[in-house]
Amino acid sequence: MNFKSDNEAPAHPLIMQALVEANQGFATAYSSDRWSLRLNEAFSRVFETECHVLPVATGTAANCVSLAELSPPWGAVICHRVAHIHNDEGGAPEFYTHGGKILPIDGAHARLEPDAVAALIDASGVHGVHNVKPAVVSLTQATECGTVYRPDEIAGLAEAAHQRGLALHMDGARFANAVAWLGCRPAEVTWQAGVDVLSFGATKNGAMTAEAIVVFGRPEWLQGMERRRKRGGHLLSKMRYVSAQLLAMLDDDLWLILAAQANRRAAELARGIEQCPHAALEWPVEANEVFMRASPQVLAALKARGFEFHVWPGYDDLARLVCSWNTEAEQVSGFLQALNELRA
Amino acid sequence: MNFKSDNEAPAHPLIMQALVEANQGFATAYSSDRWSLRLNEAFSRVFETECHVLPVATGTAANCVSLAELSPPWGAVICHRVAHIHNDEGGAPEFYTHGGKILPIDGAHARLEPDAVAALIDASGVHGVHNVKPAVVSLTQATECGTVYRPDEIAGLAEAAHQRGLALHMDGARFANAVAWLGCRPAEVTWQAGVDVLSFGATKNGAMTAEAIVVFGRPEWLQGMERRRKRGGHLLSKMRYVSAQLLAMLDDDLWLILAAQANRRAAELARGIEQCPHAALEWPVEANEVFMRASPQVLAALKARGFEFHVWPGYDDLARLVCSWNTEAEQVSGFLQALNELRA
Amino acid sequence: MNFKSDNEAPAHPLIMQALVEANQGFATAYSSDRWSLRLNEAFSRVFETECHVLPVATGTAANCVSLAELSPPWGAVICHRVAHIHNDEGGAPEFYTHGGKILPIDGAHARLEPDAVAALIDASGVHGVHNVKPAVVSLTQATECGTVYRPDEIAGLAEAAHQRGLALHMDGARFANAVAWLGCRPAEVTWQAGVDVLSFGATKNGAMTAEAIVVFGRPEWLQGMERRRKRGGHLLSKMRYVSAQLLAMLDDDLWLILAAQANRRAAELARGIEQCPHAALEWPVEANEVFMRASPQVLAALKARGFEFHVWPGYDDLARLVCSWNTEAEQVSGFLQALNELRA
């Protein structure tokens, strides 16, 4: 009864099968194997445009290799105050950018708003070399609060960024959940809306350990990204095993099927919480994360009954419940039943 | 009629004289000259405790060499949102700390408040390696708004920092102005209040280019600081010329005399502005900086009359007026007369 | 007929089985899973002393996180001129150490010699802050030339290093091959000989992607290493899959069995080459790498017959032939037959 994180879920059987199939004979090392060499084409097909793809093993690597290429050391990355790159990567963006700066801003439901972004850019860097230089806007899709940007919202951010010479990066650790929820084509929320580089997450969505940097049509960034990936120690010698996972994810839309499954469970959780008198949803549930307000007593009682989840840092009455591809309907109904049995 | 910055003032004649005197014959290079070798003793005398002093040519060097020693690359430096290290050093702290992070907080009159500092520390780093680790609290004395911390305020910050394992750094670009205004002993607002490392500024106060890192009784930091100074290119071969300026500043309290002079002019300005119906002081004037609210029309008219000052970034009705050791009473009275002649 | 690299071999079936077994249900993220939590004990058993182990996905990560902890940014790492960290990691050590310097030295058969190491240390750093400060000696076991350090050779290096205040790091990408060839206890060539930190390689030896930083009895290094691993993006969320591979490797000495298998094939290759009139061994074959001198014509002819190997950079008559756990006796005999059929 684990609602702690989609990072705690196992890999999907089809991923395991792909690994077993990739485990035949020799394969060229360092991303020149035949799985890795198929990535550009596979992603280009899914995104309906020419993509350049660098596989890596972690989302932090995907984000930071990207940000370091998009921002000079004296650059600034604008993101939401709750962004993973700002709070949860232990300073990795600052490490990879060689001392770049993150400028966090607020926005309802963990979403950046174009006006706020534009205002921050316009107010920054006015003193030339005395200031850092805004270089990238990074948004998280789905957000850290389990909400989802609509295509036009992303387009608004892209416009604010591009008009001012900044690039637009998307941290897509839960990109699949967002696309599954929106029901749109992946292109619509990425390059067509102005995203320049996407960190495409698969690990949380049922892979073992596989993420991809997806560059939309700016090949001049690739050399630096490849150098940075190598220098970060993220050019795996046996990269075929990462790439095989990514290919398996894209095959027959497995990535969307798994994400939709997790989203469905989250939606069930949300409906149940809404109907419970002593619990409430903190934010709209649009992906696979549910943020539930309930008294500390209720949260403690749920934990005592064996339900695992994180109480949000800085709060004692806000629980994050994450559904994964393998969260079962019975887990959700069991949780809701327990919740309803408790008193506020 | 320059009120733009104390950085625009010339060096005091006694500083020039010290340079001329230092310019005799050969002297050992790289800070082993007889001027540099006297610094520890001279500062120890002024601060009434054992000091270890590293001369450098810029305040940014003093701040960043210090912060890099006090914070690991994964550390965070807590400072006020308007702090120079956060806004005006072009990312130098992030460069020198190898990607450390600055966590800015608010506080009235540009002053950090112990409770806010304590709360931020306590809320940070709770997720271990996923978060950066607060390592230093850095305060500016006098502040970027021209206000001054009292000894007990500093002690409160020191307590909040030290109890939680953080060091306390003071950016003293205008330290002299603060001490002159407080009328206290330098020890009272530094090590006796808990300051671990002071960036002692002389340049803004009538030196040509001379700053000092003053370490209070923690010699284990020196090796790293000396290495960082060298790697930053701040170990001047002919360091005697920096050290001679610092010694001249400390001799016969020149540093306090010059600062008091600048403060006096600022106080005159402040009094005049308070009496003017179409201008107002934004913050208490406690050092040599005056922040004046007046309509954009008034500010433009003053500029048209040849008065030079900065309109504060993000505002059109807030002027910063800085007095230097060489600001003359006539300049101040001329400014006030012009201000009064204008209509709101 | 691939002799290009042990990086091109697949994972051993027992590794795949371990991954399948680890793929059951939820597991705590970020190295707090029950596989990762068993690593310290498992390695401590194999090395007969208390070990602290940090799993990572690549050898570059293992090496660089270690070196960055053992050397300050102004430090120097002494290694052999052909060392992987100097030539093949794209500057990763310099990135992780924040600008540390590698000081390469020569030595027969890719082995460092204590006298040369001692002399270099003694000659370095004599000008204090003007020089970088030697901080680490890093040796590769087995070496990049396929030779192996004996325990007393390592002890000699350790003495040279430790007496001068340097730490001793071992890049053990092919550590298993070295231990299998020496037939000694792992302790004898590591901590008992003075190694402080070992990069324990499993990937080249039949894992999918699994390496470990093994710290021998210096827990004060762990905090920094954990921070650096995180900042490098090498704290995998689903670390269980890396740790499960490592545990499987140690179980029933799989790591030594696989390495011995690869070594055996290399020894067969070596014997055959020695007997061939138009080929010669460049260096003693002590692990799983064979360096063969033969005319460019011979090398080209072998390639034309479908044998894959690297011609050594800077040479046209030196081939590197690597055997893996899955290199078959028939591959070796086929290669030797083809070699013998060729004319010089």
Add this chain to the structure above:
Amino acid sequence: MNFKSDNEAPAHPLIMQALVEANQGFATAYSSDRWSLRLNEAFSRVFETECHVLPVATGTAANCVSLAELSPPWGAVICHRVAHIHNDEGGAPEFYTHGGKILPIDGAHARLEPDAVAALIDASGVHGVHNVKPAVVSLTQATECGTVYRPDEIAGLAEAAHQRGLALHMDGARFANAVAWLGCRPAEVTWQAGVDVLSFGATKNGAMTAEAIVVFGRPEWLQGMERRRKRGGHLLSKMRYVSAQLLAMLDDDLWLILAAQANRRAAELARGIEQCPHAALEWPVEANEVFMRASPQVLAALKARGFEFHVWPGYDDLARLVCSWNTEAEQVSGFLQALNELRA
């Protein structure tokens, strides 16, 4: 009787006079003063081409800001094994380049040779991201051994570098001595020979503390250089004092007059040493440094008589004698007389 270093000499009276003259009234801060604004023109006149000039206070800053702009973090800087950037800057180039690598090579008389440079470049980087990427060739003029590159030698290096996509940097800490000795136009040994960026040294040549980065016709490098200067803490607020020194140096060829004076003394020393039976010149004396072989007994006896000089690291019978603008003929004759009075 100081022959230790030209860094130990005082500033020339005309430099002091320039500082006094610059010390009048207010001047815009941060290199926008009227002295700094004249630098481009003044250097362009001397070098007979459009120059972009960034003043800084130290040679390390000039070198490292330049190298960091010319090389990416994964780049390599090729220089002579005795180069100051490799041996004497405490790792500053590695710090500023964010982990770039220095590849030292040998060459007679501390001079790089085009063939050796070309061979090293051609042998480096052949493995793509696994290797660092040679990005800059840096030569020192005059060299660390007191020899001087002829224009055609520089052109040869430039050709080797440029044909392979590398930039050519000149560390001109003693550039004036080289030009004075060559008797050529400054243009001939810089941009006309292919130098892209020059670190123009004035400090060793009689300034107090003043160096300049001189960029020949590649304005696209300026933005990054200005950012790096700021982040390094080398954008002095009162830059007028550095710029005034540089202008004074260029006025009426003071820089060449002072350098010629120092060279003349060195030549006198060299002639005397050549005639002494128990001493010998180690390298040709072409600038202001003299390297003298003599027995340890002779060197000790000279020191005992009050002559100050450095015994070269790693030797006990090699002395470096440096002449400065203020070295007097009597000092030289006194030294030679003492030398001749000694027995071998």
